[in-house]
Amino acid sequence: MSDAATLAQFIRDQAGEAPVEMGLILGSGLGHLADAVEGTAIPYADLDGFPTPGVSGHNPKLVVGDLLGTRVAIFGARAHYYEHGDAGAMRLPLEVLKALGANRLLLTNAAGSVRADTPPGELMILSDHINFAGANPLVGEATDARFVPLGDAYNAEMRAALHDAAVAENIRLNEGTYAWFSGPSFETPAEIRAIRTLGGDAVGMSTVPEVILARFFGLEVAAISAITNMAEGMSDEKLSHAHTKKMAVAGAEKLERLIRRYLSDNG
Ligand code: HPA
Numbered sequence: 645m646s647d648a649a650t651l652a653q654f655i656r657d658q659a660g661e662a663p664v665e666m667g668l669i670l671g672s673g674l675g676h677l678a679d680a681v682e683g684t685a686i687p688y689a690d691l692d693g694f695p696t697p698g699v700s701g702h703n704p705k706l707v708v709g710d711l712l713g714t715r716v717a718i719f720g721a722r723a724h725y726y727e728h729g730d731a732g733a734m735r736l737p738l739e740v741l742k743a744l745g746a747n748r749l750l751l752t753n754a755a756g757s758v759r760a761d762t763p764p765g766e767l768m769i770l771s772d773h774i775n776f777a778g779a780n781p782l783v784g785e786a787t788d789a790r791f792v793p794l795g796d797a798y799n800a801e802m803r804a805a806l807h808d809a810a811v812a813e814n815i816r817l818n819e820g821t822y823a824w825f826s827g828p829s830f831e832t833p834a835e836i837r838a839i840r841t842l843g844g845d846a847v848g849m850s851t852v853p854e855v856i857l858a859r860f861f862g863l864e865v866a867a868i869s870a871i872t873n874m875a876e877g878m879s880d881e882k883l884s885h886a887h888t889k890k891m892a893v894a895g896a897e898k899l900e901r902l903i904r905r906y907l908s909d910n911g
Pocket residue numbers: 754755756757825830831847848849872873874875876883888
């Protein structure tokens with residue numbers, strides 16, 4: 645496995661020396677934005693030590709280039725904890741992002757809604773999370789840097805700017821707490837009732853380990869969920885990954901507009 649500095653140089657050799665400003669990790673069915681970047685696409689398979697995500701609806705390549713005046717690195721796929729039981733699976737990609745010069749990270753995901761007033765098709769920006777899976781990507785990290793404070797995990801300035809972008813685009817942007825479940829099975833109705841009682845607004849199987857790692861590496865973070873379904877027990881809809889991918893399309897269009905506006909106004 646290569647180290648982050650070696651991989652960053654390998655990427656710069658192909659994509660150019662200019663430092664990356666911002667990273668984006670795109671969730672299930674939300675990967676189209678990568679195609680809009682003018683730049684260089686590198687398959688994860690060429691990046692020694694990168695995960696080889698096997699989840700359909702993701703696109704395992706790293707795209708580095710210009711998007712509306714911002715130099716971005718777009719990760720078209722993430723490795724999930726549920727694939728191999730490794731909460732730190734995205735550690736190397738995030739360390740590489742930092743080594744490429746980025747100081748901001750925007751994550752997107754598909755999620756189930758726990759709130760009756762936030763139906764499928766809506767977007768929710770994360771104000772906080774509940775680590776209901778209980779796993780942590782920093783287990784095994786030997787330095788005191790492992791004691792990462794998460795009081796301000798979701799950056800206030802990025803959130804405010806994304807809210808401004810949503811207003812400008814006439815997109816409703818809900819805000820709430822994301823509860824991370826390990827997956828890959830969906831939740832039970834009782835788990836969803838528990839999460840509602842505990843203050844969760846949406847549930848999903850990703851993002852939280854990446855947020856912890858990103859804070860560890862000193863990146864400012866924002867994350868947005870595209871709501872693809874009501875959480876288990878809240879509607880008659882049968883949950884499946886096919887359903888998630890199908891329903892992500894509605895959120896993806898809004899999400900893309902929102903991110904484009906954010907980048908245009910905050911490049
Ligand atoms: N639960 C967990 N993950 C999800 C869901 C859900 O209901 N919808 C999309 N991803």
